[in-house]
Amino acid sequence: MEKRKQYLRIILYIILTLGGLTMILPFVWMISTSLKTLNEVFIFPPSFLGEKIVWQNYLRVSDRFPFGTFFFNSLKISVLVVLAQLFTSSMAGFAFARLRFPFKDTLFALYLATLIVPFHVLLVPTFLLMREFSWVDSHLSLIIPNLVSAFGTFLMRQFFLTIPKDLEDAARIDGCTPFGIYFRIFLPLSKPALATLGIFTLMGSWNDFVRPLVFINSISKMTLPLGLSSMQGLYSTNWPVLMAATVVSLLPILIAFFLAQEYFVRGVTLSGLKG
């Protein structure tokens, strides 16, 4: 019996390791291709390392495409969207969880109903709205429509509902206003929920492709994913340069992941625990 368990464990480790290699291999292949010359890429059988490591591809990346600008555009848009959503979601979540106002339940049901609307249904009307405001080809088109999220509002409300009532009763007796209660009690207590929502929004915004594809035209305004895809046309078969560009575009989020791994993981698991 014990022996069988031992064998089982070994088999499990082998399977998990093989699976893990499958996960990593494309990343390894991307880096290895980005360090080869164009000729070395088209040699059969392929090897993981070329004759010598070629760094020039990384310089070619910024030849024609302002990768630094893409990075700052992505960063600017993502940070603004994350901060705004944390603010609007926690404020409205507090109102739905703790305040009294007419049509509260109807309004919340409306928020919930929009959760099942596929985002692509909003694509055409949002584009028309952006045209109306003359925000096409401006970062405003990627920021303003994303200041509010029904999902974020729902998440914050669910979390606020779990905070004991006694705390705010005590604060109210001390003469605290609802804003004081929100700011001094609810926000400090909901750091994990805020971190979760923040990481989630950050991932979505940083990797978003459809919106920039539809709203942005000029190269100087592109975000990383869109900049990357527009390189495709120009370097269609120059794989080393393209792979160098993908490496550069992935680095920031990978670094963020290794720094705040626990938050990423908690973010996913919390999203699955429906309140």
Place this chain on the structure above:
Amino acid sequence: MICLERIKYSDLFWASIFLLPNLLGFIIFILLPVLASFGISFLEWDLLGEMDWIGLGNYKELMTDSVFWKVLWNTIYFTVVTVPVGIMISLFLAIALNQKIRGLKIFRSVYFLPVISSMVAVAMVWQWIYNPQFGLLNYLLSLIGINGPSWLSSTIWAMPAVMITSIWKCLGFNMLLFLAGLQGISETYYEAAEIDGANWFSKFRNITIPLLSPTTFFVIVMSVINSFQVFDQIYIMTQGGPARSTSVLVHYLYQNAFQYYRMGYASSIAYVLFFLVFIVTLIQLKRSNKWVVY
């Protein structure tokens, strides 16, 4: 806990302060567009000319549009393959990782890498891996004596290629959800079953599966809804080709709106997508009462 503001305002005043910024954004950028999209789907409009009200014209055209049926079929094909396969693999991995494995954190991060990477970047890498002559995949296949297909330029193999990439990318996400669900199952159930002499399979069948069902339900609903909306990897890897073999609903919607400038037609496709997602959600909610144990 001393608060300085001792002024009393009405409840309504506070509620509006808290709610208004959010409500404004919600109405202008979520609620109105959902309704507007419905209205636009009854129009014939190319952005430049007049808007023509054509009633159900767009929907009637969809019904007879062979391309629409093709992309609808492709979307369903993509969904019925990637969802079950992806869920089975990620459940298996989660169960394996739940066996008090050493290096759990390392495995977890490795499987999670594709999840956080942008779809555009990984789709480009996979495009290179699928290269028929110099790609890594066909080289690896040749090592075991298989002559690999011309993946992305083959009408038969392009869709499976996109599927493999999609499954590879989402595994870690579902695995984490399952892992959280598994860790929520109390050990006492298994201990009791062991005293009764239950074997590995009956424990899995009678404890794990029922107690994990809420997680499974959530993962299935999310996966189906997401796979109905597949777009990024198709745009990057195949542009819907060859011969529309990988064109899906959202890709056709995108083409109609932003390449052919048919706003009304695109909106009617959007509403068909909405309707499908809605129906799937309803069916799953109805069916879940039968097999989800809360």
